[in-house]
Amino acid sequence: GENVEQHPSTLSVQEGDSAVIKCTYSDSASNYFPWYKQELGKRPQLIIDIRSNVGEKKDQRIAVTLNKTAKHFSLHITETQPEDSAVYFCAPYNTDKLIFGTGTRLQVFP
């Protein structure tokens, strides 16, 4: 089955800095790559996604890049703000299922 790894597991940045989280997957059949944000006590929320025919997608301060050859995709957050503090999950899609990574806890210090 699909093996998903996220790095780093925790990330602390100063407000205004950039943050990058990387997700590695094992199954080359995966074809949809979303990132979810989960604030404390809240539900996971889809923040950005990319499909396998696209290399990069941007939405304001967040972007996702995909390298299908190397089987990894990354979340980029620029100009971080305290409200970006949360746990972020990658979840490559394969055969009707999202396989969630173990999460990255991002802390943005003012």
Place this chain on the structure above:
Amino acid sequence: DAGVIQSPRHEVTEMGQEVTLRCKPISGHDYLFWYRQTMMRGLELLIYFNNNVPIDDSGMPEDRFSAKMPNASFSTLKIQPSEPRDSAVYFCASSFVADTQYFGPGTRLTVL
């Protein structure tokens, strides 16, 4: 759209009791997923339905867990009998196609 609705939001019960969690998916979504989240195991897919039919229940931990979807707007996850190790947050998610999933607010279950 109200989004995915789950009830109850919090449930505290005693070991051995039956627990029923409820979910109303987003109207028009054909897929419904039940997840469990714990610190130790992260987000686990328990079971999912397509057009009200269970497709994959390989994530259901044991026979004490069962799920039904009697119609397109309602699903239940039942635990009978409940045990302390079932304490977790249970999420329901729905999607039009299986990939882009939207989560409900979750039910925090505590089994004493």
